[in-house]
Structure formats: structure tokens, C-alpha cells
Amino acid sequence: MIDISAFQDALGIMFSSVGSWGWIVPGLIVGLVFSAIPGISITMAMAIVLPMSLYMDFFSAIVFLTSVYTGAGFGGSVPAILMNIPGSPSSFATTFDGYAMSKKGEHNEALGYALFASTICGIGGYLLLLLVVEPLADIVLRIGPVEMFAVALWGMLLLGSLGSTYISRGLLAAAFGILLGTIGMNTAGFTRGTMGIPVLLDGISPIPAMIGLLAAGQLLSLAGRDYIIEAEGSREVSVRRILKGCWGTLKFPGVLLRGSIIGIVIGAVPGVGSSIGNLIAYAETKRTAKDSATFGKGNPKGVVAAESAVASAEGGSMATMLALGIPGGGATAILIAAFMMHNIVPGPSFIETQKPMVYAIILNNIVQAIVLLAVGIGFIYVASNIVKVRTRYVLPAILVIATLGTYAVTGETAGPITLFVFALLGFALQRYQYPVAAVVVGILLGRMLETEFLRSYQLSGGNPLYIFERPGALAIIGVMLLSLGMTAWGKRKQNRAEAEEEAAMLRLQQEDAAGRAGSHATKT
Amino acid sequence: MTNFTRRDTFRIAAGGLAVTGGLVAMPSILQAANYPSRPINVIVPFATGGYNDRLSRAFAPYLEKELGQPLVIVNKPGAGTQLGNSYALNQPADGYSIMCTSAAPYIPLTVLLQGAPYKVEDFAMLNLPSRDYTLAATSAGSEIKTFAEVIEKLKKDPSSLSIGVQPASADYANMVLAMQASEIDPTKLRIVTYDGGGPARNATAGAQVDVGFVGGEGFLPLKTKVRPLAIFAAEKVDWYPDAPLLAASGVKSDFVEGSQRGWAVTTKLKNEQPEIYKFLAGAVERASKNPQAIEALQKQELATTWFGPEASDKAYRDNAAKMAKYVDLLK
Structure with missing residues (x-):
């Protein structure tokens, strides 16, 4: 549990390094802007600023990078809500109800819900982390392939709540997605479906694929309209209504709590990250809600559930990183590199010898979540003005930005090519009424399903009774x-x-x- | 300038050559004479934050001082370094692209198993300071205390222990060689495959698998969570002194050295621009021997040992030859 004297020392570090607090706002803004650009994930945003942090002192560098992380966790939900195009895979579930709310003219409220859920659960995740950083890490290490396979299956249950006119087409689309997700070299070293293209050895990169699939569908539905929101009166941007959404979040404590728990646990598991937590949190909330029929049609609970899991996953991921030195996902891998570049190796010995520093980092993250509330409202206010722009200007701009985004970070044409191929695929799927979302879920979960199933099989020697162990x-x-x-x-x-x-x-x-x-x- | 560096002497000498040669001066000599006149790219075929990325960034300031030009780190991750290697080979052989990479076992592996469109000999090493070795380990709370115990148990029943390992890696080859040397049928083992050293280490530390065979260096931050059983090295490893050598367990088996990481260029550059190659090797040598560099990199657990181009090239080619010899074990 919490070590009081170390905690006091941590407060000392916090206040004696007030100078590094100045990095919170720039960090948050960098995170928000990068992750709001479709095609740039949280990991990429952090990879871009990592070399910059080399020139700061240790605490400032960590404050800056974790601020980018915090900002990026929320930023992706802005295009998800306003345009149905998630900025990163972790905001995919936010599109289901967030965009539906936007279409009804409730974009202000939807963004408010998302922001507040993000803030509260971000703080909640870190508070819990402060208490249980070490035990949580030990539990995480015990989670093996069988457990992970169960989690992946749980994620697949989301398909049931996506709803489509034809069940057969939904299942077919999901199976197709899973097949796409298994392209490349698998965990046992076998290569499938790469057609001799070296880039595909690592599998289809999920971000350009996801944006291609979803953006094509969006083009179809938006091109026929003048504005994203049809009713002229609804195209307003109002801080009052954003705040109303923020306040409304508090009406769903159960949803927040469930989302947070799912987010923390899944975020803490190495190699999974927040892109699966939001799917499970959404599916669980929808299934257990009394008004589940209105999910996908603009139920704020859907937005709250998805965002709470994303935000709290950050805390979970940090726990694994600080206590074990193991990256929970791409973003914490970058953070570990930043630690190492400042001659600090996170892990069991770090947490034993430098507990005040660990607490100070956690406390600073809580401060960041609070600051995010203010910075986030400003960001939403500016970004929301997109609803006032004609779609004939918005759509080409988004496509260009997304294409550049998938190209810029790695400088490989593989990104834009994937985007283009999947845009065509998305167009065809939409045309023949196959649910595009089911394909995306398949791509996101396919690799994990296969990998963990294969490892479970290897570990058990093919004995199904192993599960009872x-x-x-x-x-x-x-x-x-x-x-x-x-x-x-x-x-x-x-x-x-x-x-x-x-x-x-x-x-x-x-x-x-x-x-x-x-x-x-x-x-x- | 009061202190003449090697570069200056070289420049003057080459300049003089160019002058005497007049208009017939060969363009490659001109190129060498002005080298380096602009920033040099360091191609790292891994993502930001990995060992080679950290090595390149930490070493860059000291190497820059020797080169007199800034270094730009270019990350080209993917396909087990194949994408970055191909990218490096596609650059002009003018000395403005050098590599910081895990040359072995990645280059031989991409050639042997992925059918990469280049040869092991297409790359020439400048210096490979970081040497990693396969470590057989178990979780700290495990009942297994020694590697001899592992072998004994597996001899009785090859499926009695689960083994975590990355397929198609030096670790995998070492595991199979050790089993064969102990007369255990590798096909009967309960092998769990992981697509990277990190996940395999986590599985070992978390007791997901009974024994893990993974590169030892990555275990250092997790040292308290694992028990080293045998390290596949010929001599005691200075960065992991408590790890018993494989030979100490009584298993007499050949083994492949693990990762060899460091600085390399294309063989084309070495052959076509020998002066530039020599200059680069000299710069890496001086930077590697710089006490400030050694101290700074040590703090980040990064290696600076100077082996030199000949020894590094030999180690790299020996590794490749051994990989080729045991390639059937990897498939």
C-alpha cells in the first residue's frame, strides 16, 4: 500500500520542480493535436517528441511525455465524435454513439461527455495506481495466454452489439477481418498471406486500414450532404452545452466505474493496450444497460463507457512500466526509452530505491488530468467549428491529412497504399451492406485471438482440461x-x-x- | 586550428592530390576529400526506443564530434530489419548513410528464413560493441534451481516442462542444440512461441512458462524476478556475473552467439570509397574510446567496447556461418 514518508518526499519533488509543470500544457496540446489527426496514433505522437525530450532534465522530460500521452488519449475521440473517423484505434468504440449524437446535433454534449469521462477516469486510474502499483504489477505478470484468449473472445462479443441487418453478413465480415488480422508472420514463425511483400511480414498496419475502411463509408454518406450536421440550427458550438455534457457524465457512476476497471486491467497487461479495453467496456455497458436498444443511436453512456476505458488504461499501462519496466503498449515503450535516455531503468529496483520519484510521476499525472479538463474544453471549442464548414471542403481536407498522417511518421508509402486499398474495400463492403465495423473489430483482435490461442495450445500440449489449472x-x-x-x-x-x-x-x-x-x- | 586531426591531414593530402591531378581528378576522390560536408544519416532498422535506437542517440554526440557533422537518426523498422537493410543498400555509397543495427542475428536470419534480396556479405561492420547471449532462466519463485535439473526432468518426460522461446532466433537454435546434446527429442518438447524477446521474458518472469530461452541483456531490469540457469557464452559475462555458464551444467553443446549490435556500413562503400570507410572506422574508434562517452553510455546500460572492424566482421560472419549451418533447426 501507500508509503506515507515517500509520499511526502514526492510532494517535495513536485513542488521543488515547479518549473517542469510548464511542460504540462504544451505536452497536452501536442498530444491532443497529433492524436486528433486521423492516421497518427498515440505511440507515433510520442515517438515524434521523444528526441526533443532528450534535451530536458529528467522530471521535465517525463512530465512532457506523459502529458503528450494524457492529451493523446483524449484527442482521438474528437474526430471520432465529429466525423466518425477515430483518430487512433483506441477511440474506435467512441464513434458508435459519439457520432450518432453529433448527427442529432448533440456534438457539444458528446465531446463534453467524452472529455469528462476521460478526466475522471484518468484521475481514478492514477489514484488506484498510487495505492496498488506493486501488487497490480505482480498480478499482471501472472496473466497468461489462456486468460488473454478469454479477453480476446470477450472483445469479439462486441460484434453482437454492432447490429446489422443481416447476421450472416456480419459474421462473414468479422471472419474476413480476423483473416486480415492474421496476415504476416505469426508467433510460431509461419508467414501467411504476405504475397511476397516484405512490409506485410509485420501484418497489415491497423491504423491506415481502419481509417481507409471507415473513411470510405463516411464519404458515401457525407458526400450527399452539405454539412456534417444537417439541421442548420444545430450547427452551433457552445461552451455551455459542452459543460452540460461534462456535468451529465456524473449521472453514470456505474458506467464510469466499470469502464475504469476494464481499462486499468486491460491497459496493464503487456502488449494489449487501450485499443481493446474500449471495445470491451462499450460492449459490456451496452449489454447490461436497460436501454441497450438506443446504443449506437446516440446514447451518451456509450461515449462515457468507451472513453473511461481509454483514459484509465493509461494508469494501468504506467503501473506495469514503473513496477516491472515492461511496456504495456507502444506509448509506454517510448516512455521507458525516455527513462533510459536519462540513465534511469524503470523496474523493480527503481520502484524500491526511488519510490518518491514514482509517486511524484503519478501525482503529476493526476495534475495533468485536471489541466486536461481546461485545455480540452478549449481544444474542443476550436475543433468543433468543423461542423460549420461545408463537407465539400472538409472531406478532401480530411483525406489529404489522413494520407499524409499515415505517410509522414514512417516515411513509407506502405501507409497511404494500405489506406487506399482499404478505402476501396470499405466502399465495396458498404455498397453490399456488410458491416464495416465488424471488419475493423476483426483486424484489431484477429492477431491477438490467434496468438493467444496458439500459445494456449502449445502450453497445454493440446489438452483442453488445462484450463482448469x-x-x-x-x-x-x-x-x-x-x-x-x-x-x-x-x-x-x-x-x-x-x-x-x-x-x-x-x-x-x-x-x-x-x-x-x-x-x-x-x-x- | 592548432590541433591537426586525422581528418584535416587527410583533407589536405587528398586536396593536394586533387590539385596535382587537375581536371582529371576522379570524382570519388573529390567526394572523399570533402567528406563529410553535410549531415550523415544513421539508419536504425528498429522503432524508436529499442536498444539500437538508444545506442545511436546516446553515442551520436561523441561520434558527431569526431565526424564534424551532425548525425540524423532515421528509424526504418519492420520485417525483422529487412526493410531497413534494403533501405540502407539502396542509398548511394557516399558515406552519408551508416547503420546502427543488431547485425547478427537479424541480417543472417532475414537472408536464411525470409529470402531477403541481399547477402550477408553486403554489409561491412565498423564495430559491434554490444554482445548478447542466450540465457535460460526461470521465474524467481520456481522450484527449478539448476539447468541440470531441467535436463534431468526433460530426459524423463520431454513434456514435463513448458519452454518459452522466440522461433527462428539464435535462442531457438541454442535451445535445440542443448536438447540434442542431452539426447532429448526437441519435437516432443512443450514449446511456447513468442514473437519477440520482450514477451518471452515476461512469460518467464511471470511463470507462464517453466523455462525461457531469451537474450540475457533484456533480463537485467527484471533481474529480481528471474533465476538465471545457464548462459550460452564461452566465458563469464561481465554484465550478468551470477549467470552460470552452460558448460557448468555439464551439457556439452555447440551454441550460437546471440545479438551483436553496433555500427555498420554497406560493403559497397567499403570497396568503392575505402578512404571514407577508414575515416568512419577511425571516428567510431575514437568516439568509443572517449572516456566521457564510455561513462555516459554505461549509465544507460549501453556498450562502447572497441573490437574494431576486423574482429567485428569476423564475429558477424562466424555468427552467419553458424546460423547457416543450423538453419534446418530454425525452420
Whole structure:
């Protein structure tokens, strides 16, 4: 638990290095802007500024980089909500309800919900981290392939809540996505589907693929319209309504809590990161919500669930990094490099000998989350003005920026080519009414599903009873089945109630008809 | 300028040559005479933040001082260094592109297993200061105490322990060689494959697998969470003194040296621009021997040992030859 004297020393570090606080706002802005550009992920944003941080002293460098991380965690949701194009894979689930709200003219509120959920859960994640940084890290190390496979399966359940007109096409699209996700060299060293192209050995890069798929669909639906939001009266940008959204977030404490827990745990697991946490949090919230039918049509709970998982994943990922020196995802890998470049090696010995510094870093992140609230509102205010611009100007600009974004960071044409190929694919899928979102989920989860299944198989020697040796995996599957069962039970009850109601109505009608008929008969 | 550096002497000498040669001076000599007249790119075929990226950035200020020009780090990650290697070979052989890479085992592996369109001999080493070795380890809380125990258990029942390893790596080859030397059938082992050293180390430290065979250097931050069983090196490794040597466990097996990381150029440059190549090698040597550089890099757990081009090239080619010899084990 928390070490009080180290905590006091940490406060000392915080206040004696006030100069480094100046890096919070620039860091947040860099993070917000980069991750709001479709095609640049959180990791890329941090990789761009890493060499810059070399010239700062240690604490300033860490403050700057973690501020970029914090800002980038939220920035991706801005284009997701306003244009249905997620800035990075971690804001994919935000598009489902965020964009639906925008279409209804509630973009101000949607952004407010997203921002506040981000802030609260960011703080929550770090507060928890302050208390359990070491035990959490030890638990994380115990999570093995079987558990991870269960988590990936859980993510796939999201497909059930994507809703499509044809179930068969939905499943086909998901299977296609998973196949795409397994392209490249797998964990056992086998190469599949690369067509001899060396770039594909690492698999299809998910960001240009995702943007291509989604942007093509967006083009189809937006090109026919003059503005993103049709009703002229709704195209306003109002701080009051943003704040209203912020305030509204507090009405869903349950959603925030669930999102945070899912986010922290999944964020802490090495190699998974926040792009899966938001999918699971969204799917779980939708399934357990009483008003699940309105999800995907602009239910603020969908936005809150997705964003809370993204924001709290940052804390989880930092726990693994600080306590073990293991990167939870790409962003923390960059942070570790920054630590090393300042001659500090994060890991068990770092946390033992430098506890005040660890606490100071965590505390600073809490401060960042609070500052994000103010900077974020300003950023939203500026960015929202996009709804006032005609789509004929917005669309080409977005396409150009996205193409440049996928090119600029690595300087390889592979990014733009992937974007183009997947844009065509997305166009075809849309045309024949296959759900594009199911393909995206498949691409995001396909590799993890395969890798973890293969490792589980290798570890167990092919014995399915091995799962009984893994209580963690059993627990995850148990919770998953319970949640599914409860939903099914709830649906059944609901259906029965509806059926009864219908029957009663029918009876009433019949009685009514019979009564009328009777009265008719008596009359004659 | 009061202190004549080697570069200045070289410049004057070459300049004189150019003057006497007059108009017939060969363009390559002119090029060499002015070298370096603009910033030099350092191609790192890995993403930002990896060992080579950190090495290049930490070493850059000291190398820049010797070269007299700034260095620009260019990250070209992907396909197990194949993309970055191809990129480097496509650059003109003018000395303005050098590489900082894990030459072995990545270059031989891309050639042997991925059918990369270049040869091992297309790259010439300047210096490979960082040498890593396969470490067999188990989690700190494990019941296994020695490597001999592992072998004993596997001899009785090859599926009694799970083994974590990266396929198609030096570690994998070493694992199979050690098993074969102990008369254990590698095909009967319970092998769990990981697509990188990091995940394999996490699985070892977290007791996901009973024994992990991974590059030892990466274990250093996790030292307290693992127990080293055997390191696949000929002599005691100074950065991991508590790791027992493989030979100490009684297993007599050939092994492949793990990663060899450091500075390289294309062989084309070495052959076509020998002066530039010599100049680069000299600059790396002086920077590697600079006490300030040694101290700064040591703090970041980065290597600066000077082996020189000949010894580095030999180590690299020996590794490639051994990889080729055991390539069937890797497939």
C-alpha cells in the first residue's frame, strides 16, 4: 500500500520542480493535436517528441511525455465524435454513439461527455495506481495466454452489439477481418498471406486500414450532404452545452466505474493496450444497460463507457512500466526509452530505491488530468467549428491529412497504399451492406485471438482440461458467461413481458371486438 | 586550428592530390576529400526506443564530434530489419548513410528464413560493441534451481516442462542444440512461441512458462524476478556475473552467439570509397574510446567496447556461418 514518508518526499519533488509543470500544457496540446489527426496514433505522437525530450532534465522530460500521452488519449475521440473517423484505434468504440449524437446535433454534449469521462477516469486510474502499483504489477505478470484468449473472445462479443441487418453478413465480415488480422508472420514463425511483400511480414498496419475502411463509408454518406450536421440550427458550438455534457457524465457512476476497471486491467497487461479495453467496456455497458436498444443511436453512456476505458488504461499501462519496466503498449515503450535516455531503468529496483520519484510521476499525472479538463474544453471549442464548414471542403481536407498522417511518421508509402486499398474495400463492403465495423473489430483482435490461442495450445500440449489449472481464465470466462446469461435472461423476461402485453392488448381488442359484436348482435 | 586531426591531414593530402591531378581528378576522390560536408544519416532498422535506437542517440554526440557533422537518426523498422537493410543498400555509397543495427542475428536470419534480396556479405561492420547471449532462466519463485535439473526432468518426460522461446532466433537454435546434446527429442518438447524477446521474458518472469530461452541483456531490469540457469557464452559475462555458464551444467553443446549490435556500413562503400570507410572506422574508434562517452553510455546500460572492424566482421560472419549451418533447426 501507500508509503506515507515517500509520499511526502514526492510532494517535495513536485513542488521543488515547479518549473517542469510548464511542460504540462504544451505536452497536452501536442498530444491532443497529433492524436486528433486521423492516421497518427498515440505511440507515433510520442515517438515524434521523444528526441526533443532528450534535451530536458529528467522530471521535465517525463512530465512532457506523459502529458503528450494524457492529451493523446483524449484527442482521438474528437474526430471520432465529429466525423466518425477515430483518430487512433483506441477511440474506435467512441464513434458508435459519439457520432450518432453529433448527427442529432448533440456534438457539444458528446465531446463534453467524452472529455469528462476521460478526466475522471484518468484521475481514478492514477489514484488506484498510487495505492496498488506493486501488487497490480505482480498480478499482471501472472496473466497468461489462456486468460488473454478469454479477453480476446470477450472483445469479439462486441460484434453482437454492432447490429446489422443481416447476421450472416456480419459474421462473414468479422471472419474476413480476423483473416486480415492474421496476415504476416505469426508467433510460431509461419508467414501467411504476405504475397511476397516484405512490409506485410509485420501484418497489415491497423491504423491506415481502419481509417481507409471507415473513411470510405463516411464519404458515401457525407458526400450527399452539405454539412456534417444537417439541421442548420444545430450547427452551433457552445461552451455551455459542452459543460452540460461534462456535468451529465456524473449521472453514470456505474458506467464510469466499470469502464475504469476494464481499462486499468486491460491497459496493464503487456502488449494489449487501450485499443481493446474500449471495445470491451462499450460492449459490456451496452449489454447490461436497460436501454441497450438506443446504443449506437446516440446514447451518451456509450461515449462515457468507451472513453473511461481509454483514459484509465493509461494508469494501468504506467503501473506495469514503473513496477516491472515492461511496456504495456507502444506509448509506454517510448516512455521507458525516455527513462533510459536519462540513465534511469524503470523496474523493480527503481520502484524500491526511488519510490518518491514514482509517486511524484503519478501525482503529476493526476495534475495533468485536471489541466486536461481546461485545455480540452478549449481544444474542443476550436475543433468543433468543423461542423460549420461545408463537407465539400472538409472531406478532401480530411483525406489529404489522413494520407499524409499515415505517410509522414514512417516515411513509407506502405501507409497511404494500405489506406487506399482499404478505402476501396470499405466502399465495396458498404455498397453490399456488410458491416464495416465488424471488419475493423476483426483486424484489431484477429492477431491477438490467434496468438493467444496458439500459445494456449502449445502450453497445454493440446489438452483442453488445462484450463482448469488456470483459475484466472476460468473466472474471466465465468464472468463473461454470467453477463451473457443475465442479458439473455433479461431479454427473455423482456420478451415475455412484451408478449404478455401484446397478448393482453390482443385480448382487449378481441374483447372489445367481441363486445362490439355482442352489442351489435343485441341490437339486431 | 592548432590541433591537426586525422581528418584535416587527410583533407589536405587528398586536396593536394586533387590539385596535382587537375581536371582529371576522379570524382570519388573529390567526394572523399570533402567528406563529410553535410549531415550523415544513421539508419536504425528498429522503432524508436529499442536498444539500437538508444545506442545511436546516446553515442551520436561523441561520434558527431569526431565526424564534424551532425548525425540524423532515421528509424526504418519492420520485417525483422529487412526493410531497413534494403533501405540502407539502396542509398548511394557516399558515406552519408551508416547503420546502427543488431547485425547478427537479424541480417543472417532475414537472408536464411525470409529470402531477403541481399547477402550477408553486403554489409561491412565498423564495430559491434554490444554482445548478447542466450540465457535460460526461470521465474524467481520456481522450484527449478539448476539447468541440470531441467535436463534431468526433460530426459524423463520431454513434456514435463513448458519452454518459452522466440522461433527462428539464435535462442531457438541454442535451445535445440542443448536438447540434442542431452539426447532429448526437441519435437516432443512443450514449446511456447513468442514473437519477440520482450514477451518471452515476461512469460518467464511471470511463470507462464517453466523455462525461457531469451537474450540475457533484456533480463537485467527484471533481474529480481528471474533465476538465471545457464548462459550460452564461452566465458563469464561481465554484465550478468551470477549467470552460470552452460558448460557448468555439464551439457556439452555447440551454441550460437546471440545479438551483436553496433555500427555498420554497406560493403559497397567499403570497396568503392575505402578512404571514407577508414575515416568512419577511425571516428567510431575514437568516439568509443572517449572516456566521457564510455561513462555516459554505461549509465544507460549501453556498450562502447572497441573490437574494431576486423574482429567485428569476423564475429558477424562466424555468427552467419553458424546460423547457416543450423538453419534446418530454425525452420
